[in-house]
Amino acid sequence: MASLEDRIARLESESQIRQLVARYCFYIDDRRIDDIASLFTHDARLRSSDGVMDATGVDAIIEQYHRRFDVLGPGHHFMHDIQIDFVGDGRSEATGRVTGHAELWRTGKMMVTALRYKDVYRNTDDGWKFADREISFLYYVPVSEYPDILSGPDRNHAYAEPRPADFPERLPSWIAYEKARGRG
DSSP, rough: OHHHEEEEEEEHHHHHHHHHHHHHHHHHHHHHHHHHTTTTTEEEEEEEETOOOOSSEEEEEEHHHHHHHHHHHEEEEEEEEEEEETTTTTTSSEEEEEEEEEEEEEEEEEEEEEEEEEEEEEEETTTEEEEEEEEEEEEEEEEGGGGGGGGGOOOBBBSSSOOSSSTTTSHHHHHHHHHHTOOO
């Protein structure tokens, strides 16, 4: 069994990672660009499952955010569930999955999105930071299209032409389940 000191250190690390995720939402919504940079390791990668976003290094990540903010007006990000798994002794690295949604003004329309982040966190001299962050979308649609959005696979309407959603239909667990039920 881990010592009390080790257990407390793990709880503190988990709390710091949860704060990192919360800060990300506030900094993005408030356009605190310098503070956004402070959330990432110097060699971090930020990308999207659909391949539209992919930047490595803080400068490239910030430039990518400038391009995103060029098409985004006000927004509000909400993170719901955060699953944190520590790697090895848990002192230097952890992985995480975060679920959330956002309400956004994008290209002249009110939009809503359900999203997930797949994260790698690294403990640095300045605390826990994102080393890798990948965003994926269940849907990204104008509010007017929200009521029926789960009726088909092309649920990412953030671009000129609808695109397939990143999950769940592409997940190995979803594919295996549907196949086992004779639907795959």
